[in-house]
Amino acid sequence: MIKITDTHAHYDDEAFNSDRYELLERLLAEKCEKIVTLGCDIAKSRQSLEIAEKFDNVYAAVGVHPENCADEKDDYLDELKKLCAHRKAVAIGEIGLDFHWEPFDRSRQIRFFREQLELAKELGMPVCVHSRDCTKEILDILREYKPNGVMHCFSGSIEVAKEILSFGMMISFTGLLTFSNAKKAAEACAYIPIDRIMLETDCPYMTPVPHRGERNDSGNLIYTAEKLAEIKGLTVEEAVRICNENAERFFRFGDTADA
């Protein structure tokens, strides 16, 4: 059985309230090498760390998602900084911009994104970046910071991928890669060097074919890995091995053990 590292999941989500710990135990025993669970506000980040504390191979990212910055306190940064010091905190995320659902406060989103990029730089931590309907704005900011980061749930064009790669960033793919209408993402995936790609579920969302419509979990990551292998002309084992290694290099899991 191939064990895959899921670099982006949300096990704090209420969709997992009925079976969170049994599910994680089973996934880690059978299907997952490591799992990174991401918080989307301060309270959820704290919860993500509590989940990570229970399992050797679950790690957490802590941060304020653009959709949640409207409700987060103005002085969230001190609290976030404390969470970053936790031994299982491997990244700041998820952070970014999301101009999809009206109304949104563009300047507040940009402020939070910049503040968290600054904090990541100060602490030497990687960032997990979310982007929706804001390509120009987010590329302008990333060009400025060139963070040690990953653009998650990538669905963009080859041109956008080129820019992100030029900043030195990684790109990760969800089950979206398996969707028949995600041609652009598949083309970009073919273009991106395999050593810059990571695999993620973004569960409980973004369930891959053939399970669309169901709750997603890290056990479904194999379908995205199979699609990636097909696009790259690799065996599934080889594609997974490389993506797992990329995740090790990016998150430096081992470094947090004694921190």
Ligand SMILES: [Zn+2]
């Ligand atoms: Zn996201």
Ligand SMILES: [Zn+2]
């Ligand atoms: Zn996410």
